[in-house]
Amino acid sequence: MAIQFERVGYQYTGIDERGYMALSDVSLKIDKTGEFITLIGETGSGKTTLAKHMNALFLPSEGRMSIFGLKLSKDTKKNKKVKLNPIRQKVGLVFQFPEYQLFEETVLKDIIFGPKNFGVKHEAAVRKAEEIIEVVGLDKSYLERSPFNLSGGEKKRVSIAGILAMEPDILVFDEPTSGLDPLGRRALLKVFYDIHERLDKTVIIITHDMDTVYEYAKRVLVMREGVLVYDGAPEQLFSRKNIENWNLETPEILKIVKGLEEKLSITLKDTPRSREKLLEALKEVA
Amino acid sequence: MFTIFEELITMNPMIEIKDVSFAYTQAKNVLQNINLEIKKGEWITILGHNGSGKSTLSKLLIGLLKAKTGTITVDGTELNENTVYDIRKKIGIVFQNPDNQFVGVTVRDDIAFGLENLQVEREEMIERIDTYAKRVGMFDFLNKEPQQLSGGQKQRVAIAGILAMNTDVIIFDEATAMLDPKGRRNIIGYMRELNKEGVTIITITHDMKEALESDRIVVLKDGEILKVDKSENILKDKHTLEQSNLELLLPIELMHYLEEEKIDNPMLKEFLWQSSLKE
Numbered sequence: 001m002a003i004q005f006e007r008v009g010y011q012y013t014g015i016d017e018r019g020y021m022a023l024s025d026v027s028l029k030i031d032k033t034g035e036f037i038t039l040i041g042e043t044g045s046g047k048t049t050l051a052k053h054m055n056a057l058f059l060p061s062e063g064r065m066s067i068f069g070l071k072l073s074k075d076t077k078k079n080k081k082v083k084l085n086p087i088r089q090k091v092g093l094v095f096q097f098p099e100y101q102l103f104e105e106t107v108l109k110d111i112i113f114g115p116k117n118f119g120v121k122h123e124a125a126v127r128k129a130e131e132i133i134e135v136v137g138l139d140k141s142y143l144e145r146s147p148f149n150l151s152g153g154e155k156k157r158v159s160i161a162g163i164l165a166m167e168p169d170i171l172v173f174d175e176p177t178s179g180l181d182p183l184g185r186r187a188l189l190k191v192f193y194d195i196h197e198r199l200d201k202t203v204i205i206i207t208h209d210m211d212t213v214y215e216y217a218k219r220v221l222v223m224r225e226g227v228l229v230y231d232g233a234p235e236q237l238f239s240r241k242n243i244e245n246w247n248l249e250t251p252e253i254l255k256i257v258k259g260l261e262e263k264l265s266i267t268l269k270d271t272p273r274s275r276e277k278l279l280e281a282l283k284e285v286a
Numbered sequence: 287m288f289t290i291f292e293e294l295i296t297m298n299p300m301i302e303i304k305d306v307s308f309a310y311t312q313a314k315n316v317l318q319n320i321n322l323e324i325k326k327g328e329w330i331t332i333l334g335h336n337g338s339g340k341s342t343l344s345k346l347l348i349g350l351l352k353a354k355t356g357t358i359t360v361d362g363t364e365l366n367e368n369t370v371y372d373i374r375k376k377i378g379i380v381f382q383n384p385d386n387q388f389v390g391v392t393v394r395d396d397i398a399f400g401l402e403n404l405q406v407e408r409e410e411m412i413e414r415i416d417t418y419a420k421r422v423g424m425f426d427f428l429n430k431e432p433q434q435l436s437g438g439q440k441q442r443v444a445i446a447g448i449l450a451m452n453t454d455v456i457i458f459d460e461a462t463a464m465l466d467p468k469g470r471r472n473i474i475g476y477m478r479e480l481n482k483e484g485v486t487i488i489t490i491t492h493d494m495k496e497a498l499e500s501d502r503i504v505v506l507k508d509g510e511i512l513k514v515d516k517s518e519n520i521l522k523d524k525h526t527l528e529q530s531n532l533e534l535l536l537p538i539e540l541m542h543y544l545e546e547e548k549i550d551n552p553m554l555k556e557f558l559w560q561s562s563l564k565e
Contacts, residue, residue, distance in 0.1 A: 042466045044436025097383070152336040178464050179382060181335045181492050183531035208466045247465040251538045256561060263557055271364075275536065279543050286549045 002032035002068055002170060002202070003091070009062030010049055010226075021241055022049040024226045025063070030054075032169050035202040036193070038234075040214045040224035042247035046207045050223060051172050052206070055091035056084045067091065068152065069167075089118055092168035096175045099147075099155030107133070107150075107158050108143040114166045132161045135199070136191050153184035157191065165194070170202045171195060177209065185209075190217060213237065214251035222246055235271070238274045253278055260285075298362060299323040300455060300486045301347065306356035308342055316342050318509045320356070326454075329477070329487040331419040331517065334506030338489045343506070344459045347488075348377050361454065375404065378448035382460035384440030385432075393419065393435070397447045404451060418446040422476065438469030445476060455486040458464035462496060474499060489546040494521065494535045498564055505530050519563075537562040 008026045013019035021028060023046050025235040030037070039047050052058040053065060056072060065072040067087050076082050083122060096099070104110040109141065112125035130140055138218070142150075148159055156176065163171065172194065177185040189212060196203045207213060212218055213234055220237050222230035224246050230237055238254055250258070260266040266285050271280040301324040308317040317339045324330050334340050337392055345351040346358060349370035358365040360373045378400075381387050390396030404453055406414070412464045419425045422442040432440060441461060448456055458477065462470040474496055481487045489496055503520040505512040507530045513520065520526065524542055534542065537558040544555065 042436075043469055046546040175464065179336075179460060181531040182533035184336055185492075210467070210468075247466055247468045256536060256540070256558075259557060259561055264553060268556075275539065278536075279540065282540060282543070283547055283549070283552075286544060286547075286551045286554055 001029045001066070003030040004066040005029075005053070005060075005063070006065065007063035008053065008060040008065055010046075010053065010058060011061040012049075022046050022223045022226050023053075023060075026050065026226075027063075028221065028228060028231055030170065030204070031202060032130065033200050033202055035204070036196050036216060036218045037202070037204045037221060038217040038219075039204060039223065039246065040208070040210075040213060040219045041229075045215055045223040045247075046226040047223050048174055049226075050221075050228075051093060051174055051204070051206060054170070054172055055093045056087045057093065059200065085118075089166050091170045091172065092163040092166060094160060094163050094173045094176060096178065098163075098176075099152065102147040102155060102159055106143065107145055107147050107161075107224060110147055110158060111143075111162045111165050114162050118166060128165050128167075129161070131163045135164060135194065136161045137187060151184075153180050156180070156188060158190070167264035168201070169246045170204065172204045172206075174206045175208070175213070176205060177207070192216070210238075210249050211253065212253040214253060222248070234273075298306045298326070299359075299396065300326040300361055302357075302359040303343075304348075304357045304359070306346065306353045308339075308346060308351060308354050308360060308460075316509050317346070322504060322511065322513060322514065324455075324486060324488065327481070327484050327486055328502065329481045329489070329500040331500040332488065332490045332506060333492070333497060333503055333520075333527075333530065333532055334512075338506040338530060339509040340506055341459055344379060344457045344488070345488055347457065348374055348379050363452070375451070376453055377455040377457065378451055378453040379457040379459060380441070380444050380448055380461040382463050384437050384444060384464070387444050388432040393430050393432065393443050394423060396443050397450055398551075400447050400451045410515065410516070414450045415446075415560055418449045419443075420549070421449065438465045438472070441465060441473065445473070449480075453485070455488065456480060457490070459490045460492070461489075462488040462491065462493060470496075492532070494533065497521065498535070501527045505532075535562050 005026050005028045008023055009021055010023040011019050012022050016047060041047050056067060059072055059074060059076050061074050068090050070087060102110050108129055111129040115125040117129060129143060131141055138157055147155060177188055180188060192203050193216060195201055217234050220230060220234050229246060238250060257268055257271060268285060270279040272281045303320050306317060306320040307315050309315045327468060332340050346353055349365055360376055363369050363373060365373050388396055389399050390467045394415060397419060398411060401411045401414060419428055424442050424446060424447055462473050477487050489500060497517060498521060500517050503517045505520060505526055506516045512530060513526045521535060522538055527534060541555060541558045
């Protein structure tokens with residue numbers, strides 16, 4: 001098990017009050033490979049706080065964690081011998097709007113910045129960058145360009161390439177597609193899926209987009225007021241009656257599928273989860 | 287005579303954009319020859335791919351950027367260095383990222399900020415802060431600091447700050463992009479209410495459901511207006527939307543598909559049509 005949470009709680013401390021529990025009693029396990037997880041829940045439910053624990057940016061105030069064998073608890077901070085840097089390399093965390101963190105003159109320099117910081121030789125880092133830039137769906141000519149003249153979607157890809165270049169086993173993306181136009185969103189989701197499928201990495205995406213959850217996720221984590229209220233497959237999640245209480249919506253595709261069943265008594269073969277599959281299935285019954 | 291005069295007044299557009307072009311650098315115009323009239327009380331959506339010039343246009347409207355050529359007239363006043371502060375009393379804007387627009391130490395300070403700029407009397411200010419904090423459901427949070435709020439809550443505070451200024455026009459510049467489904471529905475609800483009260487609404491978005499709410503849609507592509515039409519027409523216009531990286535609402539895409547495949551099933555068509563309407 002790459003990441004393990006055992007009854008983890010996290011307390012934020014405010015200035016004017018005693019603070020509040022942003023996480024309570026969270027237990028979960030995440031595999032090193034093969035997982036495609038979406039982490040969902042209303043704003044303020046603790047999604048980002050949970051993600052920040054996954055690469056030890058935050059340490060639990062209650063309970064215990066283990067990340068790639070390293071044991072973490074509230075006492076870890078006091079123990080100077082514990083090195084957190086190796087974890088940061090193994091679990092890459094991509095914040096919201098990573099494009100704001102681009103700062104070098106060229107895309108190449110931005111991508112190799114991380115690996116060089118972790119001691120990779122210049123030539124090796126450049127070779128890696130040439131390979132990675134194509135994984136994120138851009139060609140090599142981008143390497144010599146200034147990151148500041150790129151579109152929003154391109155900038156996001158470059159910053160993701162920078163994280164990929166550090167060769168993490170697990171990638172966590174915090175709302176990676178917000179602000180992108182529909183085509184850009186689709187293209188970026190395809191990149192995540194490729195990272196998962198081709199590079200065999202575990203990908204965790206924080207999102208509010210239920211269509212993304214329904215189409216891509218193998219596993220869904222739902223947070224509600226700091227508590228992990230659901231951990232399982234998307235099909236079962238959306239067949240529950242009370243998802244509105246968790247501030248979730250039914251995915252658009254599922255609305256159509258359910259509507260067809262209820263209003264026209266049409267049942268589609270192999271419940272489709274993408275637009276393309278829905279089109280095909282509809283053709284068969286119509 | 288009087289009725290004609292009255293009609294002339296109501297016919298006056300709230301915003302008139304005439305031959306406007308803009309460039310950040312010499313090289314390339316980000317906006318090219320934009321002409322658009324927005325009527326008083328109208329709700330208009332601006333759609334377009336990333337980098338199409340949507341946000342640049344909104345920054346021009348509130349005078350954060352200056353047009354290279356052309357004129358912008360707001361409620362009869364042409365926008366220039368001398369009028370920009372008066373015009374900002376008429377147009378409020380809510381941006382995408384709530385973290386970038388929280389200026390106060392507490393929620394109360396943040397809502398007060400715009401009012402202080404307008405030099406509103408203290409009594410009046412307190413009343414307006416309470417009223418609008420209640421309206422967006424943030425009254426119990428008035429003494430909280432921004433770091434104690436979620437993104438959706440910060441966005442509601444930003445909206446309260448704008449509402450408190452009683453502007454004639456509110457621009458929502460991708461204001462719902464970072465919110466959860468409930469947060470998004472909330473904000474769209476405020477847009478509806480405000481529009482009913484006569485506020486001119488301009489929404490910049492990629493969300494077709496949000497666009498569905500408006501009277502007209504402007505589609506931008508590479509800095510130019512590709513098309514302006516009633517929302518119901520644009521939302522069916524696959525060709526136009528695809529040219530600007532946009533996506534049809536799912537039921538409408540399915541209807542197109544059935545047509546392309548020459549499948550004629552009236553019941554299915556009716557079901558899809560009903561599914562595409564406002565919730």
